[in-house]
Amino acid sequence: MDQTHIKYTLSWAAMAAMGFVLIFMAQMVGLIGHYGVTTIVLIGINVIAALGLNLVVGISGQFSLGHAGFMAIGAYATALIMGVLPGVMGFIVGMVTGIAVSGIVALIVGIPTLRLRGDYLAIATLGFAEIIRIVIMNLKITNGPAGIFGIAPFVSWQLVYILAVITLIIVVNFVRSMPGRAIIAVRDNEIAAESLGINTTKYKVIAFVLGALFAAMAGSLRASFIQSIAPKDYAFMQSIMILIIIVIGGIGSMSGTVITAIALGILDTLLQNFGSLRMVIYSVILIVVMLIRPQGIFGSRELSLKKWLFDGGDGHDTDHTENA
Amino acid sequence: MTQTILKTHDLSIRFGGVTAVDHVNIEASENELIGLIGPNGAGKTTLFNLLTGVYRPTEGDVALFDGQKLGIVNQQSPAKRARLGIARTFQNIRLFESRTVLENVMIAMNSHTRAHTWDAILRLPSFYKHEATLKNEARQLLSIFDMLGVQDTLATNLPYGQQRRLEIVRALATKPKILFLDEPAAGMNPQETADLTRLIKQVQQEFKMTIILIEHDMNLVMAVSERLYVLEYGKLLASGTPAEIQQNADVIRAYLGENDT
Numbered sequence: 001m002d003q004t005h006i007k008y009t010l011s012w013a014a015m016a017a018m019g020f021v022l023i024f025m026a027q028m029v030g031l032i033g034h035y036g037v038t039t040i041v042l043i044g045i046n047v048i049a050a051l052g053l054n055l056v057v058g059i060s061g062q063f064s065l066g067h068a069g070f071m072a073i074g075a076y077a078t079a080l081i082m083g084v085l086p087g088v089m090g091f092i093v094g095m096v097t098g099i100a101v102s103g104i105v106a107l108i109v110g111i112p113t114l115r116l117r118g119d120y121l122a123i124a125t126l127g128f129a130e131i132i133r134i135v136i137m138n139l140k141i142t143n144g145p146a147g148i149f150g151i152a153p154f155v156s157w158q159l160v161y162i163l164a165v166i167t168l169i170i171v172v173n174f175v176r177s178m179p180g181r182a183i184i185a186v187r188d189n190e191i192a193a194e195s196l197g198i199n200t201t202k203y204k205v206i207a208f209v210l211g212a213l214f215a216a217m218a219g220s221l222r223a224s225f226i227q228s229i230a231p232k233d234y235a236f237m238q239s240i241m242i243l244i245i246i247v248i249g250g251i252g253s254m255s256g257t258v259i260t261a262i263a264l265g266i267l268d269t270l271l272q273n274f275g276s277l278r279m280v281i282y283s284v285i286l287i288v289v290m291l292i293r294p295q296g297i298f299g300s301r302e303l304s305l306k307k308w309l310f311d312g313g314d315g316h317d318t319d320h321t322e323n324a
Numbered sequence: 325m326t327q328t329i330l331k332t333h334d335l336s337i338r339f340g341g342v343t344a345v346d347h348v349n350i351e352a353s354e355n356e357l358i359g360l361i362g363p364n365g366a367g368k369t370t371l372f373n374l375l376t377g378v379y380r381p382t383e384g385d386v387a388l389f390d391g392q393k394l395g396i397v398n399q400q401s402p403a404k405r406a407r408l409g410i411a412r413t414f415q416n417i418r419l420f421e422s423r424t425v426l427e428n429v430m431i432a433m434n435s436h437t438r439a440h441t442w443d444a445i446l447r448l449p450s451f452y453k454h455e456a457t458l459k460n461e462a463r464q465l466l467s468i469f470d471m472l473g474v475q476d477t478l479a480t481n482l483p484y485g486q487q488r489r490l491e492i493v494r495a496l497a498t499k500p501k502i503l504f505l506d507e508p509a510a511g512m513n514p515q516e517t518a519d520l521t522r523l524i525k526q527v528q529q530e531f532k533m534t535i536i537l538i539e540h541d542m543n544l545v546m547a548v549s550e551r552l553y554v555l556e557y558g559k560l561l562a563s564g565t566p567a568e569i570q571q572n573a574d575v576i577r578a579y580l581g582e583n584d585t
Contacts, residue, residue: 176444177441177444178444188423195406195411195495196431196495197406198434
């Protein structure tokens with residue numbers, strides 16, 4: 001096509017590779033220990049889940065509180081399949097199955113509930129996530145409230161990094177395309193969008209299903225990384241934790257989501273030493289951010305590589321900070 | 325010979341005990357410019373909503389010409405009717421406010437171009453090509469209406485008159501056969517109204533489409549309409565050319581007579 005697009009794509013790829021190499025080097029020289037790697041992986045998983053949720057809440061404007069439900073589907077599908085099918089194959093099949101099941105469930109749940117608006121939709125999706133959790137808690141196959149232990153670990157920071165980058169690429173490219181614009185149009189003014197021939201329900205469902213796919217991927221990665229899962233990991237608070245990331249980053253801003261996920265991940269790790277004060281300090285920081293910037297750190301804006309690279313200017317890059 | 329493109333038969337809608345539109349029979353031909361007038365609360369916008377699919381009729385039918393024959397579209401959604409060639413603007417402007425002027429027009433083109441989701445996600449050359457074509461078309465349309473200069477402005481930041489204009493351009497981007505304009509001159513100053521009068525005539529002549537117009541500005545509506553329908557209390561009161569309507573005793577009474585509206 002034209003040169004700018006190629007240059008642009010290549011610089012993004014270079015950024016992503018640089019972030020990768022940086023973490024790799026840091027690990028080699030001992031800057032990041034075992035603990036640091038755990039933080040990086042958890043950040044990456046949160047990035048994937050939060051980007052998915054931002055597509056639903058930020059781009060399509062549907063206030064969903066059911067993200068944990070889809071993460072649970074991904075996690076349990078992976079754990080159960082890895083129980084029967086050992087090895088890496090089990091992990092791959094498990095993740096793909098989890099993502100597929102999650103997508104189908106999102107389709108079934110989405111078609112009736114996405115007719116609801118605002119608070120009503122939030123309550124409906126919250127109810128859905130609770131149903132998933134209670135079903136898991138009461139099934140024999142999922143081992144009830146105790147959950148599943150000894151899931152084989154196949155998740156490395158490299159895998160999570162690559163998947164997070166792929167998620168970011170898919171989400172950003174999707175938003176900046178015709179279907180993405182149609183979804184934003186439905187968010188901005190549903191009646192006008194419909195009058196222009198846009199099938200509003202279809203586009204809302206597409207965003208909801210895409211969000212669910214990424215949630216399941218995140219859940220699946222987490223199951224294999226932590227090596228144990230229990231229903232309580234996918235309670236209401238899990239949905240809220242992901243929601244906090246996108247609210248602080250700026251609803252609708254993908255770069256905001258990535259940077260907030262990283263910042264909150266690091267903060268969370270730093271606060272580990274404070275024991276029970278940790279949640280207090282965490283909450284205070286959230287309140288302060290909301291007071292100073294109620295629209296989120298980035299508002300609905302994005303960091304633009306194009307601006308810096310091709311129009312000059314300074315700044316740090318988004319993708320580089322991706323997982324570092 | 326002119327072809328009938330839209331026709332209603334005893335079209336009615338009731339909200340509880342109120343009959344907002346009551347057995348209305350109207351029709352429109354290709355490339356005709358029709359004015360729809362009547363006192364406040366006469367049911368003009370409700371009639372528009374019935375024709376564009378926002379409401380389903382309680383009684384009666386809406387029929388649209390689909391290229392071969394008139395087909396009843398009572399149960400079709402606004403989106404489906406848009407794809408049949410209906411476009412509209414709104415009494416209270418409804419733009420995609422967070423998007424630029426250019427994007428507003430490109431979104432409207434969505435409805436008649438196929439979405440290539442995978443091309444977009446993988447950023448294949450075909451995606452860039454398609455985007456470029458779309459942008460070009462949108463810019464051409466904007467340039468016809470002197471809006472190329474504001475193509476990168478956010479819709480919400482446009483001055484009022486320009487917002488109304490953008491709504492019309494956006495509706496045209498769907499390549500409609502019938503364009504419904506709901507009070508396009510509302511809130512405009514005389515200069516803007518004069519510009520709008522020219523714009524409406526230009527659209528009808530250049531794009532060869534049927535335009536149906538609700539308007540309270542009598543100078544505008546009498547200047548552009550070829551035929552008028554007058555509604556009062558949901559019923560059709562009169563129809564005819566602007567000259568006939570100006571002489572019609574019932575219409576004069578409805579507007580100026582006993583009830584002083």
